[in-house]
Amino acid sequence: MEELIEKYHQIYKENLSSISNSIQGVSEIRKAALGDFLTKGFPEKKDERYKHTFIKNEFNNSYLFDLKDSSYKFSLDDVFHCDVPNLNTETISVINGKYAEQEKLTVHENGLIIGSLKEASIKYPEIFQKYFSKSINNNDVVSSLNTLLSIDGFFVYVPKNLIVEHPIQLINILSGKEDLSVSPRNLFIIEENSQVKLVVCDHTLSANKFLSNSVTEIFAEENAIFDFYNLQNQHNGASNISSVFIKQKKHSVVSAGLFTLHGGLVRNNVNVIMDDEHCENNLYGLYLTDRFQHIDNYVNIEHSKPNCRSNQLFKGILDDTATGAFNGRILVKQDAQNTVAFQRNNNILLTNDAKINTKPQLEIYADDVKCSHGATVGRLDENAMFYMRSRGISEKEARMLLMFGFAYEVIKEIKVDGIRERIDDMVAKRLRGELSRCSNCVINCC
Numbered sequence: 001m002e003e004l005i006e007k008y009h010q011i012y013k014e015n016l017s018s019i020s021n022s023i024q025g026v027s028e029i030r031k032a033a034l035g036d037f038l039t040k041g042f043p044e045k046k047d048e049r050y051k052h053t054f055i056k057n058e059f060n061n062s063y064l065f066d067l068k069d070s071s072y073k074f075s076l077d078d079v080f081h082c083d084v085p086n087l088n089t090e091t092i093s094v095i096n097g098k099y100a101e102q103e104k105l106t107v108h109e110n111g112l113i114i115g116s117l118k119e120a121s122i123k124y125p126e127i128f129q130k131y132f133s134k135s136i137n138n139n140d141v142v143s144s145l146n147t148l149l150s151i152d153g154f155f156v157y158v159p160k161n162l163i164v165e166h167p168i169q170l171i172n173i174l175s176g177k178e179d180l181s182v183s184p185r186n187l188f189i190i191e192e193n194s195q196v197k198l199v200v201c202d203h204t205l206s207a208n209k210f211l212s213n214s215v216t217e218i219f220a221e222e223n224a225i226f227d228f229y230n231l232q233n234q235h236n237g238a239s240n241i242s243s244v245f246i247k248q249k250k251h252s253v254v255s256a257g258l259f260t261l262h263g264g265l266v267r268n269n270v271n272v273i274m275d276d277e278h279c280e281n282n283l284y285g286l287y288l289t290d291r292f293q294h295i296d297n298y299v300n301i302e303h304s305k306p307n308c309r310s311n312q313l314f315k316g317i318l319d320d321t322a323t324g325a326f327n328g329r330i331l332v333k334q335d336a337q338n339t340v341a342f343q344r345n346n347n348i349l350l351t352n353d354a355k356i357n358t359k360p361q362l363e364i365y366a367d368d369v370k371c372s373h374g375a376t377v378g379r380l381d382e383n384a385m386f387y388m389r390s391r392g393i394s395e396k397e398a399r400m401l402l403m404f405g406f407a408y409e410v411i412k413e414i415k416v417d418g419i420r421e422r423i424d425d426m427v428a429k430r431l432r433g434e435l436s437r438c439s440n441c442v443i444n445c446c
Contacts, residue, residue: 004060005041009034012148015067022067022151023185024121029133033147040141052325052357053267053296055142058239063181063211066096067151088418089169089199090114096174097182097212098152111159114168117185120155127157131189135217135245137271143243146215150185153214156198158224160191167197167416174212174238175205186216190224190252197227199419202234202263210238217245220252222276227415228256231423236264236293243269250276257414258297259423260287261430265294272301274308285314286410288430289322289354296325303336303366312343315410317403317431318354329361330373336366343373348380348406403431 012019012034020027042059043050092114093100105115105123113124121128136143154170174180190196204210220226234240240263246254260266272281287295301310314326326345347356360373380402388398407427414420 002041004056005038008059008145008148009038011065015065018067019149019151023118025125025129026121026132026147030148033144036144037141037148043141049298049327052323053265053294055241055265055267058211058241058265061209061211062179063209064176064178065149065181066176067149089167091169091171092154093171093173094152094154094184096176096180097150097184097214099154100173105155110162112162112164113155113157115155117153117155117187118151120157120187124157127189128187131217131219132187133217135219135247135271135273136215137245140243140269140271142213142241142269143215143245146183146185146213146243149183149213150215151183153185153187155186156188156196158190158194158196160193162191162194164194164196167199167419169199169201172200172202173205174203174210174234176208176210177206179209181211181213184212184214186214188216188218188226188228190218190220190226192221193223194221195225197416198229199416200228200230202230202232202240204234204238207235207237210234211241212238213241215243215245218247218254220246220248220254222249222251224249224252226252226254228254229414229416229419230256230258232258232260232263232266233426234263236262236291238263239265241267241269244271246270246272246281248272248274248276248279248281251278252276253280253282255282255284255413255415257284257410258286259410260285260289260295261426263293263295267296268298270297270299272299272310274301274303274305274310277305277307279305279308281308281310282413283310283312283314284410284413286407286427287314287316287324288407288427289316289324290319291322292320293322294324295322297327299328301330301341303330303332303339303341305335306337306339308336309340310342313410313413314345315407316347316356317350317407318347318356319350321351321353323354324356326356326358326375327361328359328373329363330371332362332364332366332369332371334365337368339366339369339371341369341371345375346406347375347377348403349377350380400428400431404428407431
């Protein structure tokens with residue numbers, strides 16, 4: 001057995017007691033994940049899905065694994081101020097993959113359940129076991145490793161016929177005195193005829209190295225509407241591997257936005273299965289990278305049934321020696337007639353040393369479809385620069401205006417006003433070089 005695989009196998013065995021006492025009712029699922037991991041191991045460079053991001057190196061560092069059944073004594077207000085004007089949300093915190101609120105599971109009068117995934121597995125086993133790990137592709141070994149080592153995470157259950165008025169905000173924090181590896185697990189269930197908006201903010205509060213290997217499962221039942229936004233703003237010593245699995249039923253609409261401002265290495269895996277007719281899925285991504293940052297977005301959308309629609313728009317601005325990759329695949333199966341699917345990836349390189357690899361793909365087995373895809377890699381528009389400079393705008397400000405206009409096509413898709421305004425402001429500061437870290441953290445962690 002390869003040494004690195006054996007290392008993680010040993011970590012699992014040494015912490016088996018704590019792991020078994022965490023999330024309940026998943027022993028057989030963990031057993032299957034262990035077999036999958038030991039058989040396949042970490043993705044190699046020959047794996048097309050990871051061709052431009054050799055994540056095996058990230059797992060080979062020396063990290064502390066805090067897998068004990070313990071909670072953090074943690075006050076969000078002591079270390080983090082979420083300064084989002086005009087935003088009325090229910091704010092929850094998870095620190096190092098563990099639910100950090102005093103009340104582990106909150107059941108609202110309207111039936112909305114929010115809280116610790118571990119507690120949900122104990123108190124609501126029927127709901128939990130109906131959905132947990134039911135959307136994950138067995139070929140995803142990174143997710144199998146998360147299944148092995150996850151001990152907690154965030155759980156949201158929206159019952160039938162409920163419109164949740166205010167967004168839910170999850171502050172996902174990494175902090176510690178040592179280099180740390182965590183495996184958060186999230187499960188979001190939106191039942192029939194329900195609506196909810198969820199914002200996840202990823203941050204680091206100490207200068208140590210971190211590896212986060214997270215899995216988020218999203219289930220949108222018939223006529224459900226779900227808006228999901230993930231703001232990734234960790235320091236550049238953090239590696240963030242995020243796998244999101246979305247499964248949709250008839251007439252459901254899921255819109256997801258990924259906004260990457262900081263982070264040393266970020267790998268986003270997004271997998272969507274439209275498992276019924278008349279589903280709609282909208283995916284948006286914006287990544288702004290510089291220095292030695294690396295961002296890789298992998299998107300796989302499966303149209304399994306007729307009359308579904310999907311839209312993808314990912315845009316990136318890369319500076320200095322930053323590198324990136326986009327691999328987007330749309331699979332239209334034979335029964336998925338009347339599919340409408342669009343995919344676009346646009347990139348701006350600000351230096352000769354910045355690099356991006358982009359690979360949009362269409363795989364179509366149905367006859368009656370309307371699909372398109374495309375990708376561009378280029379520089380700032382020199383003619384537009386000349387025009388603005390001739391009108392008295394400085395070169396620096398002209399560049400910023402062009403970059404912000406490029407990015408705003410993604411930003412404007414955010415449906416939560418306060419979050420859109422905040423990300424609008426953060427992106428503008430990021431492009432001006434004024435946002436070297438999260439400006440709302442009490443301690444400087446960049």
